[in-house]
Amino acid sequence: MGKNVVHVLAENLSRLCDGPKGMSILEVGRRAQIGKSTIDRIKKGETAVRINNLEDVAQVFGLEAWQLLYPNLSRIHPPTEVDIKQDFSEEEYLLIKLYGDLGQPEKEYILSKAKQLADEKDNGAANNKSTGRTVA
Known part of the structure; x- marks a missing residue:
């Protein structure tokens, strides 16, 4: 927290x-x-x-x-308002919003799963690269 x-x-x-x-x-x-x-x-x-x-x-x-109220406020570079929807797709924005509503244990679980999926994707891409196969 x-x-x-x-x-x-x-x-x-x-x-x-x-x-x-x-x-x-x-x-x-x-x-x-x-x-x-x-x-x-x-x-x-x-x-x-x-x-x-x-x-x-x-x-x-x-x-x-x-x-x-922003943690670790920098006097030189204070935080600015950003329109998140401008930088992210609707799905990404929804994911960020839902993630923010979770408790710490759930956030840790989601992060571990996301890392696992990213690793699997990276390992799959590396395996396909070494065999010359492409994945759609």
Whole structure:
């Protein structure tokens, strides 16, 4: 299971504040118009945050609220919105969506089966190549 969203936010806020172009929690609080103690508790992962406060903190760093909740946020290359349907077929998109709804044991099972099928396909292609046969 992934990290708790409160901890992801805390790590990202720490990374943004403590980085080379970071700013103090006092400055973040001032710009976001949120108390220093609240920013400090968020940074330490001691409290959840209101959505409007999350948006205000994100704006301080030129980000959108959802980007602060993205694990291992990079200040240099923050995550961007991508239209998945543009990059994938309907079947691939459905597979990704269904996979996301599964629990960890089911995800591990699906991945092991996918790897097994890919290996079988690769081994079949290698065997056909060595015998000169082609498979449709």
